[in-house]
Amino acid sequence: MSQLEVRQLRKQWQETLAVKDISFEIAQGEFVALLGPSGCGKSTTLKMIAGLEDPSAGSIHLNGQDITHLPPGKRGLAMVFQSYALFPHLSIAENIVFGLKARGVGALERDQRLKRVTDLVNLGDHLAKKPSQLSGGQCQRVALARAIIAEAPLCLMDEPLSNLDAKLRNEMRVELRALQQRLGMTVLYVTHDQVEAMSMADRILLLNQGEIAQCGTPNALYQTPENTFVARFIGNPPMNLLHQDRSMLGVRPEHIRLAETGIAADVQRCDYHGADTIIDACLPSLSQQLIKLRLPGHQLLATGTRLNLQWFSDDQHLFCNTTGQRLPDYAQPTLTTHSLIQKELHHVTQH
Amino acid sequence: MNRLNQLYAWLMLLPALVLLLAFTHIPALTTLWHSLFFPARGRRPSEFAGLENYRSMLDDAVFWQAFYNNLWYAIGTVPTSMGLALAMALWVNSKISGRAALRLAYFTPTMLPMIAVANIWLFFYTPEIGLFNKLLNSVGLSGINWLGDPNWALPSLMLMTIWKEAGFFMIFYLAALQSLNKDIYAAAAVENASPLYVFRRITLPLLMPTTLFVLVNAVLNAFKLVDHLFILTKGGPNNATNLLLYYIYENAFSFFDSNYAAALTLVLLTLLILLALVQFLLIERRVHYR
Structure with missing residues (x-):
């Protein structure tokens, strides 16, 4: 009781x-x-x-x-x-x-x-x-x-x-x-x-x-934030919400990593926090929407540097464009799948 | 540089200093000097009297009566008007409808000049047509000669003074109450403290600085507010309502014995200083200043 x-x-x-x-x-x-x-x-x-x-x-x-x-x-x-x-x-x-x-x-x-x-x-x-x-x-x-x-x-x-x-x-x-x-x-x-x-x-x-x-x-x-308010409120800096055709794609700055291939992004500015650096970058493939990513250590990247971003499929969230509610996980992302990678077994993340 | 600073400091202080010296300190010293002489009579210049004025004060029955009258007047008005002020402040600080109007109503007597108040109350106290006696008559009681009866005259003055002063002191209590932290009361409410317990353990102690301030002012007022005597009783009947300051006025301007009045003034001044000291020393220890 x-x-x-x-x-x-x-x-x-x-x-x-x-x-x-x-x-x-x-x-x-x-x-x-x-x-x-x-x-x-x-x-x-x-x-x-x-x-x-x-x-x-x-x-x-x-x-x-x-x-x-x-x-x-x-x-x-x-x-x-x-x-x-x-x-x-x-x-x-x-x-x-x-x-x-x-x-x-x-x-x-x-x-x-x-x-x-x-x-x-x-x-x-x-x-x-x-x-x-x-x-x-x-x-x-x-x-x-x-x-x-x-x-x-x-x-x-x-x-x-x-x-x-x-x-x-x-x-x-x-x-x-x-x-x-x-x-x-x-x-x-x-x-x-x-x-x-x-x-x-x-x-x-x-x-x-x-x-x-x-x-x-x-x-x-x-x-598993149930809507965009929760997604943006919890976490610092807040979750990136990228507008797509029918839905919003959410991914946290700390879940984004740099790779050889992936979604292209151009560095806008770097914000050094000591243990890590918050990088603002814009995505040419998504009509120059801004994305924040958190990289460890002191990163000095010149404005305009081209990065390739990747994140695990588990770490991305989909929200309805109109209601802001979370969409069930089986609704596949419309974003190009090449930015998604399968989680490596030795990669230690706690869920 | 330091000298220049000193000079600036003194220049800044000068205006206040000049006014204080001219209207407070020098007159006080002159009064002391005056009190040591006999008054000039006719063409005879005033003669040095030493402490003779003070000695004759001891034998002056009217002085002693004014002294005791004043003491009773203070004892009768100060605690009552302060208690009333606190009660009214607590009431108009609570959540009641029309409290702005109520606050104004309580404060009205304070805004009126003492002379006007005395004239209003003169009507209340008038034996034949006065408000109080009409009320008494309407319930079948015989009227009282409020200001003419030596037993009633001083209490009648006290009643009016309480009415006049309570609203003024209420404002101080009200301001103090409104500056108290609301969370403290919420915390006390959560702790299941009864209203009486909260008043005794929290409100009253936290109001102590205000109480001390009001007390000192109330006592001073009891000795220095005599405007109403000019309208109501002129110290009579048979000195039943004569107060020290009024007696000083009588000596100086009716009997033209300004030297004796000077001696009385110094006695009153000493008395007030002593009273203020006693209050500060007694209560200071129990006051919590934030």
Whole structure:
């Protein structure tokens, strides 16, 4: 039985439909990322689940209980906010046990749980300090500790890492995921950062304009995007979409390789990223459409250099020209087959 | 270079410094000097009195009455108007329809000049035709001589002052409430904190800087706002509503004893400085500044 069930959830403000009847489920112990560009309705969805926003229609069930209209505090969930939402006048210890005090948990149990949680998130030395005396990463840990100590069946996180710098964000990502797995927490995690979603989540719910564009494992979203939105959103740089007669052909920059033969392309510019170089090239055979490819190392290619491109047939995707939906794999590409090669057996790719 | 910077600094400070010296510091020192003399009478020049003005203050029953009146006036108006201000601010900060109109309504008394307010309230308090007595009469109670009865005169003034001041302090509380982080309240709601608990543990502590500011201002106002006395009671009946500043005015401009008024002024000034110091020292420790 799934832990959280969201059915036909909708949010409407006058004319604008922010969330369009979305339904999904989260199982016990699962880490689900609610991913999408800004304004796609992901934060609104989270707020409705938390009870901070009233849904216009639909229902929310947690462990079989209808919580759609319960006040936030009665829903049995914890939440981590983007701004951390720490109480600036209270000490770290007071911040963490705030909810336990409000719920009337006894002092002895409170102290035990505080000890346990502060050990988990490494905050032991800072308990007497005020939030203003801590760094961003430490504040994030306090917010996390406050959510963990509640031992709620569901933990909601609203872009918890987006206020941290890149290095700290990477560290916290690993730490957060490890903590979630160790405690078996059920997490719904809102983010606009696909790297966070890809690296941490068991499952990704990708939202676009208030609708679920695709729901599946990170690998599924990457390998078999169901429409062009998913194809372009997941992956960096995004998937190339080449317009053909009746369909669009998608291939990821990292899946393109240079070969002796293949589809011809003329280099436009090179963008050096350190470990690899992103090359923009145009395809004379496809009315000069632009294609991006990722080559390892530092590539210095003069503008106009002729390249021959190849990719595995497994790595190409076909989408309908009008609806943008994925076309079944048996629909053969109209692109010249000489750019397709069979996968070599010794070639190591993980699918 | 450093000297030039110094010169610039002093030049920049000069306008403010001149104004402060001319209208604050020099008059204060002159007042101190004046308070050490007897007033000039007729052709007799004023004579050095030493601390005689201060000594006679100790024996001056009217001074002591004005002093205690003022103390009661402060105790009666400051906490009540601050409490009301906070309650009103919390109310007009919540999601209610027509809250813009409500905010304006609460703020209206502040926009009126004290003299105008006193004239309005003079009508409320008038014994025969006043609003309050008409209301009392309509429920069968006999009227009260609000401003004429020594027992009622000071409380009547306090009531009007609370009405006048609460709206002003509400604006400060409202501004402070609106600057508080909304996420904090969302977090508290998720933690199942009751409204009372949230108010006690979060709102009130976070409003402490505002409370200190309002408190200092309210206490100062209680000692320096006497405009309404000129309209309502002129310190009477029998000095029942005489306040320190009004008594200073009486001494200086009715009794023409500007030297005694100077001595009273210094006493009032010292009192206010002491009060402000006590408030800062007592509350500073409990204030969390962001």
